[in-house]
Amino acid sequence: MVQSMSIGDLASIPPLFPFQESFCPLADLLKKELYPPLPLWERGDRAGCTIVWGKRIVERLSELAIKEVLVRKFDPRELTLTEALIVWIGLEQRKGGWRWTELADLYQYVQEHRISLPEPLLTSLVGSEGNWHRVEQFNQLSEPLQQLVSEEKLDLKTALRVKSIPPHAIELLKPVLESLSYSERRILLRLFYEVVQRDHLESPQSLDLATRLLRTSKPLEELYRIRYPSLHRLQETYHETVDTLVKGTGIKVTPPPYFEGTQFKVEFSFEKGNQLQRKALTLQKLSETIDPVIETLVYGTE
Amino acid sequence: MAPNSFTKIYLTPEAETLPATQRAFRLLGYPAYRIVDAPTDIPQQDQNQSTLFITSNRGQTVHKCPGSRGHLCCNYLTIDLYLGCSLGCTYCIMKSYLNFSPLTVYADPAPSLKRIQALAQKNPHRILRVGTGETGDSLLLDPLFDLSRPLIEGLADFPNVYLELKTKTTHVDHLLDIPKKGNAIMAFSLNAKEIQEQEEGTSASIEERVSAAVKASEAGYNLAFHFDPIVRFPNWKESYSDTIELLKKVPAHRIRWISLGTLRFTSALRDRLEDRPYLFEEFVPCRDGKYRYLQPIRIQMYKWFLKELSMWADTPIYLCMESVDVWKAVYGDTPMKLDALRDIFIGIPCKT
Secondary structure, three states: EEEEEHHHHHHHHOOOOOOOOOOOOOOHHHHOOOOOEEEEEEEOOOOOOOOOOOOHHHHHHHHHOOOOEEEEOOOOOOOOHHHHHHHHHHHOOOOOOOOOHHHHHHHHHHHHOOOOOOOOHHHHHHHOOHHHHHHHHEEEHHHHHHHHHHHHOOOOOHHHOOOOOOOOHHHHHHHHHHHOOHHHHHHHHHHHHHHHHOOOHHHHHHHHHHHHOOOOOOOHHHHHHHHHHHHHHHHHHHHHHHHHHOOOOOOEEOOHHHOOOOOOEEOOOOOOHHHHHHHHHHHHHHHHHHHHHHHHHHHHHH | OOOOOOOOOOOOHHOOOHHHHHHHHHHHOOOOEEEOOOOHHHHHHHOOEEEEEOOOOOOOEEEEEEEEEOOOOOOOOOEEEEEEOOOOOOOOHHHHOOOOOOOOEEEOHHHHHHHHHHHHHHHHOOOEEEEEEOOOOOOOHHHHOHHHHHHHHHHOOOOOEEEEEEEEOOHHHHHHOOOOOOOOOEEEEOOHHHHHHHHOOOOOOOOHHOOOOOHHHHOEEEEEEEEEEEHHHHHHHHHHHHHHHHHOOHHHHHEEEEEEEOOOOHHHHHHHOOOOOOHOOEEEOOOOOOEEOOOOHHHHHHHHHHHHHHHOOOEEEEEOOHHHHHHHHHHOOHHHEEEHHHHHOOOEEEEO
């Protein structure tokens, strides 16, 4: 039954659910008085009422000095807890856009109270029924990873892959992570995780690694070096020999990608014969020294 | 996994009366089954490797090995008898596309046999290497279905056909009594003991595989061995040396070929693989999009294997899915220019 109730009385009624409603349309709702009669749920045994949805509206209406508002009281025979939750989700009127943290709260509540949400409702929450388990996966993440995912700074798939990184190390890495692009952030966390796994790093050693990255101006490059030491050695060898020899000559020598293959590419341009002669001299010098380098880079012989 | 631990069995109508199906059902104690028109009719909850699906192959039955872009392929012909495998190797390429499929048995080998016979007659001066281990283990389910037998018997009179049955099991006993084996080859995938124990699921131990190879050779079979995937880990040389040492129990003159292939995977497969220690080595993308160890490292590994194996067996040893550059670095040339390997790599000049 719809009835009128004083805001003062309503303000003292606790919310039924331990999560807060969304308020995007609140201003509109208030202006146009479009909000529905606020649903109240009687707990039985004279334990009083709870507000199913609209706690924030009540707070706002009290600020606006409104005295009374319409409510609709339900007792548990009229509205089960599951139905109450469905009402709550329905009144939210969201078209997607549920935050991970909100979904995690909902998920936890649903599990605790053994509530089974109908398929269309799950679809409205997470896109499809099959995605509901992703909320459970989100719950398995450490707090700093949950934060990155809920702030859309990291995808869930990567977060799950790297979830065994000690949380303190991620906390410590935060300034580095903030400075990177989305894809760089994914790569850095993935590499960090792989180093932790490969080297069996315990928590203190993971913190040491994070500290080392914090102290360098190019953390991603530094981490690449640690993760791919052999490839890095090849790159260093190449840099110290070929790159150094052609530096400043206008000649560009490109090795095969990742030293996979045997074809090196030489590029240069010239305008006059003497320029060409200078390039030819450089190339002559290069040709006299490059064979042992090639042996090391692409054949692995020392 | 025991070969008969299926939770559900589905058949297409025409497979019900096939001799291979009848045999398997007899050995399985006439289990319950359901008839479906197509694999897509199998309910979603049964689309997994615990389900057995028996059908005849309604499409093309013989294929050329798909090879790998930018890498040399040995022009192997493949017959699909078994699709999928329940051994559970952690590195299995089939994980990237067969995880949610039932184990499938193409229980009518007759069309494949006819096709290979026709190809062999048409190319009498070419060696045809044919295998059933491309999409599944050749012998894991074979004691139940006995599908290798008609192929061995039907190809025994073709001197240019080498039928290779590739396995990680010891399931050779049911094939030992075949009187005319022709050039049939029992092939065993080999690895370091540690890798077998930790990464190759319920496969037979390396000792057991070698014992099965000895048994097969004593019954008159040719043999082949595949070191694939070769995995780099601390003390890999010592560990693979132990496997090579074990292999010396096998009569070397029976070995028709040995192949070598280092661990490789697509990025899609990498996403599906659970994290195993060997995946934290250094891998780089190659021209076919697959990830492999750094080229200099692969070359050194292949050279080591070639040296160790050549000291003992005078048999063709080739690389599986490797680049021209690696071939040249390891062998000095490409296989088509090497007398010992040309016949293996030449393949047949026609469509399958």
